[in-house]
Amino acid sequence: MQKYEEALKRFKEAEHKIHSLSYSTSMLFWDASTGAPKSGADARSQAVGVLSGFQYQLLVNEQMNEDLNTLMANLEALEEIDRVLVKDAKKEYDKMTKIPMDEFQKYNMLISKSSMVWEDAKAKADFEMFKPYLTEVIDYLLKFAEYRGYEGHPYNLYIGDYEDGMSVDQLNVFFDELRARIVPLLKKIAEKNKHIDTSFLKKHYSKDLQDKVSRELLGWMGFDLEKGQLKESVHPFTMGVDIDDVRLTTHYYEEDMASALFSTAHEGGHAIYEQNFDRKLQGTALAQGTSNGFHESQSRIFENNFCKSEAFLSYFLPKLVEVFPEQLKTISFDQFNEAINLVEPSLIRIEADELTYSLHIMLRYEIELGLIDGSIKVEDLPKVWNQKVKDYLGITPPDDSKGVLQDVHWSEGLFGYFPTYALGSAYAAQLAHYMSKEIDVEGCLKAGNFKPLTQWLNQKVHQYGALKKPNELIEMITGERLNSKYYCDYLEAKYTKLYGLN
Numbered sequence: 192m193q194k195y196e197e198a199l200k201r202f203k204e205a206e207h208k209i210h211s212l213s214y215s216t217s218m219l220f221w222d223a224s225t226g227a228p229k230s231g232a233d234a235r236s237q238a239v240g241v242l243s244g245f246q247y248q249l250l251v252n253e254q255m256n257e258d259l260n261t262l263m264a265n266l267e268a269l270e271e272i273d274r275v276l277v278k279d280a281k282k283e284y285d286k287m288t289k290i291p292m293d294e295f296q297k298y299n300m301l302i303s304k305s306s307m308v309w310e311d312a313k314a315k316a317d318f319e320m321f322k323p324y325l326t327e328v329i330d331y332l333l334k335f336a337e338y339r340g341y342e343g344h345p346y347n348l349y350i351g352d353y354e355d356g357m358s359v360d361q362l363n364v365f366f367d368e369l370r371a372r373i374v375p376l377l378k379k380i381a382e383k384n385k386h387i388d389t390s391f392l393k394k395h396y397s398k399d400l401q402d403k404v405s406r407e408l409l410g411w412m413g414f415d416l417e418k419g420q421l422k423e424s425v426h427p428f429t430m431g432v433d434i435d436d437v438r439l440t441t442h443y444y445e446e447d448m449a450s451a452l453f454s455t456a457h458e459g460g461h462a463i464y465e466q467n468f469d470r471k472l473q474g475t476a477l478a479q480g481t482s483n484g485f486h487e488s489q490s491r492i493f494e495n496n497f498c499k500s501e502a503f504l505s506y507f508l509p510k511l512v513e514v515f516p517e518q519l520k521t522i523s524f525d526q527f528n529e530a531i532n533l534v535e536p537s538l539i540r541i542e543a544d545e546l547t548y549s550l551h552i553m554l555r556y557e558i559e560l561g562l563i564d565g566s567i568k569v570e571d572l573p574k575v576w577n578q579k580v581k582d583y584l585g586i587t588p589p590d591d592s593k594g595v596l597q598d599v600h601w602s603e604g605l606f607g608y609f610p611t612y613a614l615g616s617a618y619a620a621q622l623a624h625y626m627s628k629e630i631d632v633e634g635c636l637k638a639g640n641f642k643p644l645t646q647w648l649n650q651k652v653h654q655y656g657a658l659k660k661p662n663e664l665i666e667m668i669t670g671e672r673l674n675s676k677y678y679c680d681y682l683e684a685k686y687t688k689l690y691g692l693n
Contacts, residue, residue: 194261195261195262195264195265195268195269198257198258198259198261198262199258199262199269199273201254201258202255202258202259202262202276202277202280205249205250205255206276206280206475206476207474208249209246209249209250209476210474210475210476212242212245212246212249213246213432214432214433215242216239216242216243216246217430217432218432219235219238219239219242219303220239220303220306220430221430221432221438222235223235223303223306223307224424224425224426224428224440225422225423225424225440226422229307229311232303232304232307233304235303236300236303236304236307237300239299239300239302239303240296240297240299240300240303241296243295243296243299244292244295244296247287247292247295247296248292250280250283250284250287251284251287251288251292255284256284256288259277259280259281259284262277262281263277263278263281266278271658272471272472272475272477272658275477275657275658276475276476276477279476279477279657280476286339289338289339289340290335290338290339291338294331294334294335298331298335298604301324301327301328301331302328302602302603302604304324305321305324305325305327305328305602305603306599306602306603308320308321308324308602309321309324309596309599309601309602310425310599312591312596313425313591313592313596313597314425314592315592316590316591316592316593316596317591318572318573318591318595318596321596321602322569322570322572324602325569325572325601325602326569328601328602328604329562329563329569329606331604332349332563332604332606333345333563336348336349336563343358343359343360344358344359344560344563344564345563345564346359346559346560346563346564346606346607347359348607349563349606349607350362350607350610351607352607353482353483353484353607353608353611354482354483354484354607354610354611354614354661355482355660355661355662356661356662357484357610357614359560362556362610365613365614365617365675366549366553366556366613368675368679369549369613369617369675369678369679370549370553372679372682372683373546373549373550373679373682376546376682376683376686376687377534377546377547379690379692380534380546380686380690380692383690383691383692385690385691387529387530387533388526388530389530389533391518391519391522391526391530392447392448392449392530392531393446393447394446394448394517394518395445395446395518396445396446396447396448396515396518397445398443398445400514400515401443401445401448401451401452402421402443403514404452404510404511404514405421405441405451405452405455406421407510408452408455408456408459408498409421409455409459409462411639411641412456412459412460412463412493412497412641412645413463413641413642413645414437414439414459414462414463414466415466418434418435418436418437418466419436419437419438419439419462419466420437420438420439421438421439421440421441421455422438422439422440423440423441423442423443424440424441424442425442425599426440426442426541426598426599427439427440427441427442427454427455427457427458427541428440428458428599429458429461429462429465429490431461431462431464431465431466431478431479433473433474433478434465434466434467434468434470434472434473434478435473437462437465437466438462439455439458439459439461439462440458441454441455441458442454448515448518449530449531450542453494453498453499453531454541456493456494456497456498457490457491457493457494457541458490459490459493460489460490460491460492460493460494461486461487461489461490463489463493463645463648463653464480464486464489464648464652464653465479465480467648467649467653467654468653468654468655468656469654469655469656469658472656472657472658476657477656477657477658478656478657479656479657480656480657481655481656481657481658481659481660481661481664482611482660482661483608483611483614483615484611484614484615484618484661484673485615485618485652485661485664485665486611486615487611487612487614487615487616487618487619488614488615488616488617488618488619488622488652489615489619489648489652489653490615491615491616491618491619492619492622492623492648495545495616495619496619496620496623496681497636497641497644499531499532499545500633500636501528502632502633502634502636502637503636503637503639504524504527504528504531505524505528505637506636506637506638506639507639508522508524508527510639528689529689532544532545532685532686532689534546534547534686534690535547536584536585536586537584537586538580538584538586538588538593538594538597539593539597540552540555540597540598545616545682545685546682546686547584548612548613548616549613549616550583550584552609552610552612552613553583553613554576554579554580554583555598555609556609556610557579558572558575558576558579559606559607559609561575562606563606572595573591573594573595576588576594576595577594577595580594614673616678617673617674617675617677617678618665618673619678620677620678620680620681621665621669621673621674621677621678622648622651622652622668622669623677623681624669624677624680624681625668625669626644626647626648629647630643630644630647632644651668652664652668661673
């Protein structure tokens with residue numbers, strides 16, 4: 192056996208153990224987020240710290256360093272999957288070896304605890320509870336940035352962790368392009384001053400019946416509930432711990448029927464991605480989305496391009512009337528379509544309409560830049576947040592729960608994550624545009640038939656997992672790199688028709 196073959200065998204054995212430890216850590220997080228007693232937070236935090244330490248030791252050691260160097264020198268002899276796994280592991284190794292193990296463990300323990308504190312702080316609308324934890328999280332991120340090294344703005348390091356190759360300069364151009372077309376469109380809609388009645392969506396809708404419809408919707412979309420699970424959590428999320436074990440959550444409001452249904456569609460898009468990686472990738476680090484932006488494209492294409500489309504809503508409304516006859520029996524399709532696609536500034540990001548959503552992301556992006564470069568202090572965050580919401584959306588949060596504490600991300604150290612939400616919408620529009628060249632998307636949605644659409648995504652996107660990188664994948668599917676034009680075109684066409692702006 193050649194030296195590189197022995198190195199590959201050891202590498203795969205270590206990777207399998209790392210995957211198993213990651214699975215265990217994910218289960219602790221899932222448990223904590225879906226009903227575990229809060230009194231166990233410290234014990235779970237300790238367990239997460241120990242498990243993350245084991246993961247670190249498996250990845251960062253002299254044998255792994257030697258094996259990765261051997262494999263990097265013999266990449267041409269490896270099969271494609273092994274070649275990509277090795278290159279990704281080498282990149283991760285180089286990142287991790289610059290962070291001392293004890294600090295890595297302490298950081299993971301902090302993240303576990305801060306997420307629980309955030310949940311309590313949000314419930315009590317009390318930023319002061321969360322402030323010391325967020326301060327410590329940012330201190331760690333700044334310290335880790337110095338350890339790892341970066342070019343230009345330190346934020347480049349963290350956006351690069353979620354969207355390979357993306358930078359502050361590129362994001363600034365991207366958001367400028369969106370702003371140039373979306374803001375004028377919003378202005379036209381505001382000037383139209385069209386009254387849209389949404390009161391029927393705020394009637395009482397049983398949580399149990401909402402859950403029933405949510406599960407049926409997931410089935411239509413193509414999510415296999417035999418290999419997954421839907422539960423409720425404070426903040427909806429998706430966790431793909433394995434191709435055969437994909438979990439998602441939603442949050443039910445009995446006086447807001449649309450919220451849970453479309454958050455289920457959103458998380459369902461993520462979950463379908465996780466269920467449809469090529470089985471050759473199962474159990475490896477490539478059994479995940481190629482980037483956060485691409486992952487978000489799958490949630491946004493199902494939530495917005497599909498489920499909020501005029502075509503699908505014409506199919507969906509009669510189904511909802513069967514379940515909620517008293518609330519919806521007198522509602523026309525036009526009323527329903529306009530209410531679901533209402534453009535109105537809102538406080539909560541995950542409930543924002545498609546047009547104002549990007550403003551929520553730009554707000555967070557600007558704050559993250561400030562927190563990382565020091566131009567915004569943590570103690571000033573509620574004030575800064577409220578001012579930006581007023582400037583961008585013309586409204587003011589009544590409390591921290593509906594303001595600066597509404598998102599879980601910062602409690603988990605996910606800086607650089609938010610911009611990928613806007614990138615995801617742009618990817619989604621570009622994919623939908625090219626899908627429509629091959630499939631009668633509107634006809635399928637009018638019939639409630641997601642199968643051809645999901646299969647197209649399975650073939651073009653899902654099967655590759657992280658085997659193909661974002662730029663490579665979008666170019667392979669559409670013949671071009673990410674292009675925000677398709678997103679802006681889609682929004683202009685949809686809302687010009689909906690609001691009669693011609």
